[in-house]
Amino acid sequence: MGDGPVTDGLAIETHGLSKHFGQQAAVDSVDLAVPHGTVFGFLGPNGSGKTTTIRMLLGLAAASAGTVNLLGREMPDNLHEVLPRVGALVEGPAFYPFLSGAANLHRLDSASPHTVPGTRKARVQRALERVGLEHAAGKRVHAYSLGMKQRLGIANALLSPRELLVLDEPTNGLDPQGTREVRNLVRSLAHQGTTIFVSSHLLAEVDQMCTHAAVMSAGKLVAQGPLTELRQAGSTRLRLVTPDGGAAREVLGRLGLVPEPPDPGLQAQPDGETIAVVLETAAQQAAVLPEDVVRHLVQAGVRVRGFAVERESLEDRFVALTGEGFDVAQ
Numbered sequence: 001m002g003d004g005p006v007t008d009g010l011a012i013e014t015h016g017l018s019k020h021f022g023q024q025a026a027v028d029s030v031d032l033a034v035p036h037g038t039v040f041g042f043l044g045p046n047g048s049g050k051t052t053t054i055r056m057l058l059g060l061a062a063a064s065a066g067t068v069n070l071l072g073r074e075m076p077d078n079l080h081e082v083l084p085r086v087g088a089l090v091e092g093p094a095f096y097p098f099l100s101g102a103a104n105l106h107r108l109d110s111a112s113p114h115t116v117p118g119t120r121k122a123r124v125q126r127a128l129e130r131v132g133l134e135h136a137a138g139k140r141v142h143a144y145s146l147g148m149k150q151r152l153g154i155a156n157a158l159l160s161p162r163e164l165l166v167l168d169e170p171t172n173g174l175d176p177q178g179t180r181e182v183r184n185l186v187r188s189l190a191h192q193g194t195t196i197f198v199s200s201h202l203l204a205e206v207d208q209m210c211t212h213a214a215v216m217s218a219g220k221l222v223a224q225g226p227l228t229e230l231r232q233a234g235s236t237r238l239r240l241v242t243p244d245g246g247a248a249r250e251v252l253g254r255l256g257l258v259p260e261p262p263d264p265g266l267q268a269q270p271d272g273e274t275i276a277v278v279l280e281t282a283a284q285q286a287a288v289l290p291e292d293v294v295r296h297l298v299q300a301g302v303r304v305r306g307f308a309v310e311r312e313s314l315e316d317r318f319v320a321l322t323g324e325g326f327d328v329a330q
């Protein structure tokens, strides 16, 4: 592979990536595949191993096992070549509160061995503009809101042109206004073509910002792919209300559908019996269309008083995957 920017393939690829702390597998054989040009949400409850994974991706922690490939290069062997092409916000940079935002960025940029001093002023200015802080450039950081500090952290990650941005919980601890600011910023950076890998424990946040997601649960990667696919991967429940339960079961049986055990709470309905069928897989959902089920029922003389198609929500899907509730607030 050449030295220029990679335009296809994967921005991040790991195989069997693992990290043990004593007996605990904080990250357990994770195979991540993050395509170029995506906004990739790294979703999981607190403690599921997101930060530990990100630290290994960036060479901040050594892996116990497995491989990391960043922008087409094996890590950590090519750390010094790759890291200048990657902007990161992990655990927030330390800012001097009594220096202005711009002065802090000058300091951080001059501390990096990879940057060109001659272009520093223009790069600081441009980074502040990209995060919407140009008007606060001369203000001392102690007077910044949390959202502004977080955006300054992202500005720091943008001081040089980056192919990949890695943001660890960038909205953590922010009020709704700060959260909105950071989410809008991530979206606008994505429009400019940077691949963004962003961790979050908030499903709604990933749903709003990201094109792709991976879900971590107790150190393991339990799902990944485009959000549209993750949504479709959920089950669909068909719910039929009929006074002709026996005949309806027969028709469903002919279609290869097995009703769920009856819900005792729904049996005494005046409209008849409620019969539910779950279509688990995408293949099953493609093969058995709800309108065809209704057609077969009606053709067989089954009186259909009610028919509903209930798709599992993304939240239901992730709760099912992780066995934990997600914080869907904000």
Ligand SMILES: Nc1ncnc2c1ncn2[C@@H]1O[C@H](COP(=O)(O)OP(=O)(O)OP(=O)(O)O)[C@@H](O)[C@H]1O
Pocket (backbone or CB within 6 Å): 021, 026, 044, 045, 046, 047, 048, 049, 050, 051, 052, 053, 169, 201
């Ligand atoms: N240096 C360490 N020593 C021992 N255990 C650790 C260390 N770092 C992380 N862990 C443990 O590894 C697990 C994963 O932690 P990690 O911080 O990666 O999760 P996370 O998904 O990023 O959660 P959070 O959002 O709360 O940071 C946790 O059980 C944590 O206690």
